[in-house]
Amino acid sequence: MLVKNLKMGIVICICIGLVSLLCMTGFYLVLRNSVSNAVEKQAEDNMLTVIDGQTELIDLFVKDSETMMREYASADEIKALIKSPDDEKAVKRAQIYTEKYYSQLNKWEGVYLSDWNTKVLAHSNPSAVGMVTRKGDELDPYRQTMTNSTDGFYNGGAFVSPASKMLILNLRMAVYDDDGRTPIGLVGGGPFLSSLNDLLAQQRTTSFDSEQYAILDTNAKIYTYHSDNDMITKEIEDSRLLEILDKVGDDDMAGIYTDGDFTYAYSYMPDQHLVVTMRCDTDELLADSYKIQHSFIVFIIIAELIIIIATVVVSTIITRPLNKVTSAVDKLSNLSLVGSDSIEKYNGKNSEVGRIATSVSSLTGTWQEIMSTLSGCSEQLGDGSEKMIVAVNALSGYATNNTKTTQQLANEARSASQALHSVSMEIDGISEIMDQSKISNNERVEDAKEMLRSADEMFDSVSQKTAETEENIKTSVGYLDALSDINENVELIGQIAKSTNLLAINASIEASRAGDAGKGFAVIASEVKTLSDNTASAAASIARVCDEMNANVSNIKHCLDDIILFIKNDITGIFKDMHTISDKLSDSINAANDDIDSMTTILGRIRGETGRLDSIVGKNEEGVLDINGKAHTTYELVLELNEYIEKNRQTAEDINEIISRFEK
Structure with a gap:
């Protein structure tokens, strides 16, 4: 304890030295700043x-x-x-x-x-x-x-x-x-x-x-x-x-x-x-400012040394009365409950040493009473532990038997629950396959309907295009028929050429009669006759071309009539057959979906019954597990109680051992 007192004195000296050093340092900084500023100014x-x-x-x-x-x-x-x-x-x-x-x-x-x-x-x-x-x-x-x-x-x-x-x-x-x-x-x-x-x-x-x-x-x-x-x-x-x-x-x-x-x-x-x-x-x-600062530093060092020395002397004088008190505390730390006469004179005083001495004496008496009480408690703990051991052994046997029985019940309930769960999973698999099949059938129905709509649209489009084509063909044929007018005009041109030729011949005759006066007119008549011949030749050529065109127009009309007849009879029949097949396919798929719905209803009923049975088995399993848990908890409580009994016995022995360590 003397060493501790010395440490406390050292701590006091260090604290006072640090505080004084901080104060001196602050004073130095303020003074240095003031002096430096004044000297610099x-x-x-x-x-x-x-x-x-x-x-x-x-x-x-x-x-x-x-x-x-x-x-x-x-x-x-x-x-x-x-x-x-x-x-x-x-x-x-x-x-x-x-x-x-x-x-x-x-x-x-x-x-x-x-x-x-x-x-x-x-x-x-x-x-x-x-x-x-x-x-x-x-x-x-x-x-x-x-x-x-x-x-x-x-x-x-x-x-x-x-x-x-x-x-x-x-x-x-x-x-x-x-x-x-x-x-x-x-x-x-x-x-x-x-x-x-x-x-x-x-x-x-x-x-x-x-x-x-x-x-x-x-x-x-x-x-x-x-x-x-x-x-x-x-x-x-x-x-x-x-x-x-x-x-x-x-x-x-x-x-x-x-x-x-x-x-x-x-x-x-x-x-x-x-x-x-x-x-x-x-x-x-x-x-000059630096000299003054150096003087301040020397003064502060000397003052700090004086303060530390004075603090050491004062702390030594103040802590000396604690030696007797520390001796009594050392005895108490060594588990000695024998009172110390050396601190009796300090008991009841208001000084720090007096209060510590009073506390040590009071603590010694308190420990003596605690040791007496602990001795009685230790004896009672030993007797109670013996009685509790007998009861715990019997309870442990009962808890072990209950645990085995409930474990068997839990295993059987768990097996039944697993079987029902497997059945339910199989039913769910079948339901999923049927649902997927129904979805596929619905998609096929939609595809058939889409094909039917497409066929109808194509049929309408083909019908409309056929009507438009037929109308266009009739219009074109009408245009071709207009070529017959050319034949008539060609015949008219031929007649005009013949008339012109006759007029040219007559003009030549009249010119020859006129003699020299009609020579110029004879030349014109000759040219008119040449023009008439050329016109007749051209009209004959145009007539031959028109005959060939009329033959071609007739052939074209026959081809177009055949195309219209094919579209109306064959293509229309194909679309009607496609429409009939799509309707039959849609009806077949709808009938299959109805069968799937019936099977789904039956599987739903089976799943419901399986779920109720699984719920009943689950509740039984939960009950068995709850019983098993309670039995296991009881067994753990027995083990824990056994540990507490052992700890109480050990505590009683420890208390006796502690009591034996104190000096009375």
């Missing part, structure tokens, strides 16, 4: 402050450059030259002033004055005087960049000068007439950005080792400044800086951009088209 604010300082420094540099440009444009020599560009004295004074003013500037590529058409009137480099810097389509946009500005000043941002190949700040400003509205010329210049880069390098903060500065040109997308001087004027290829260039605008002038290992602070200068950036290593930026 402070670091980002510091970066933005540095960027703001750099931006102000650049803005100050640009404004100083613009101020110098305005001061140059406001000189009297400059205004005089713009108003009188052809005045040689004005040109000379303006050129001298330009060169002098340029000599006072620090790290400028140059300054110049030109008219509104960009013709250079004065330049810090005298060789550039007279050049035209913008022509054609480039001129208007160049002018608009200045006139669109409120003060006429244009800051073109950084670009690489074609002359010096160095970065300069592109500045130009429109010069207006006395009315202040009409531009009459412009001044321009460009300070080298190297001076700005030197200034920015001097102002770099040293709070971070990995900090890196860059100034990006939004138009040309080049570095106008970089902590690494080799990067200046090179094209920007860093995807993170390009993404910053895409982000900046009127709605995003400054901010923080974090991408993996690096954090960027940026500030947009729209007037100069520049973006000032500062890059720091993210881990270095959050180094």
Whole structure:
């Protein structure tokens, strides 16, 4: 039990340790998140402050450059030259002033004055005087960049000068007439950005080792400044800086951009088209946050160890009074019913130990009473088992005899039922054959009826076709008879030919009498005679053809009459015989169906009587089986009762054995 108490103490320590660890972990997570956010926010604010300082420094540099440009444009020599560009004295004074003013500037590529058409009137480099810097389509946009500005000043941002190949700040400003509205010329210049880069390098903060500065040109997308001087004027290829260039605008002038290992602070200068950036290593930026987190982890580990040690000490002190109680429980587990004096002083107390001691004492007394009761019950079970054995043996003999008798009855009833079932199956087979035969006969009757209907339809069709054919033959013969009219016409043609021939002969005679005057008429008479002869010859040919046709028509009429007579006599007789045979076949099949119906009725009666007899035998078999089942159930109950008696005897022995194991 001491080991169990130790285990309970360990469990308590583990539970308290886990709970405290969870609480400490939650506290650490919340605190780490708060501190990390605060440190990160402070670091980002510091970066933005540095960027703001750099931006102000650049803005100050640009404004100083613009101020110098305005001061140059406001000189009297400059205004005089713009108003009188052809005045040689004005040109000379303006050129001298330009060169002098340029000599006072620090790290400028140059300054110049030109008219509104960009013709250079004065330049810090005298060789550039007279050049035209913008022509054609480039001129208007160049002018608009200045006139669109409120003060006429244009800051073109950084670009690489074609002359010096160095970065300069592109500045130009429109010069207006006395009315202040009409531009009459412009001044321009460009300070080298190297001076700005030197200034920015001097102002770099040293709070971070990995900090890196860059100034990006939004138009040309080049570095106008970089902590690494080799990067200046090179094209920007860093995807993170390009993404910053895409982000900046009127709605995003400054901010923080974090991408993996690096954090960027940026500030947009729209007037100069520049973006000032500062890059720091993210881990270095959050180094203070990591230190605080490590301190928290060390604190939590120490606190957790202190809590666990304190828990072990407290649990040991609390569980010590349980040793005496565990000793009494061990005795009870070893089946000792002897009371323990060591826990008497804890009985009746409200503490946990007191309640356990009271329960152990009460349980010991209860077990003593149970053992006494079980001893009496064991003796009674032994006596009852002996008496029940005698009764069970007698009942078992009776159940065995009943089972044998009912089994014989069940076998005989089952044999009778099987015989009746076989008879019923034979009757069902005969009925099925007769039903199938009747169905086949009905199908034959239907086939005969269908044949009869088909024969009637064919007879009607043949009769109708015969009548139609006879009518057509009569019509055709009538048409053939019309050929006789041709004979008459041929005879008429022959008579006409003879008359014509006579007229031709008479005409020839009369022509010969007339002499020379009748020669022409004699020729006509000769032709008419020739026509008459030809007509007579053709009429004779047509007459011969007509005679042959009349003979053929007569033969055709005799053939058609024979066909009609065959259809009416022979084919009609065949259909009538078929009709008679179909009627006789249908009557024979119907008579066979009537006989089958009579046999079916008789078989139905036999099946009914067999079914009733099978039902009676089945009920007898069920009764016998029920008796057999009850006898078998009785026998099983006897066996089960015998088992219960044996179990009771065994239980009594087990109870006695258990009672003997307890110490009293």
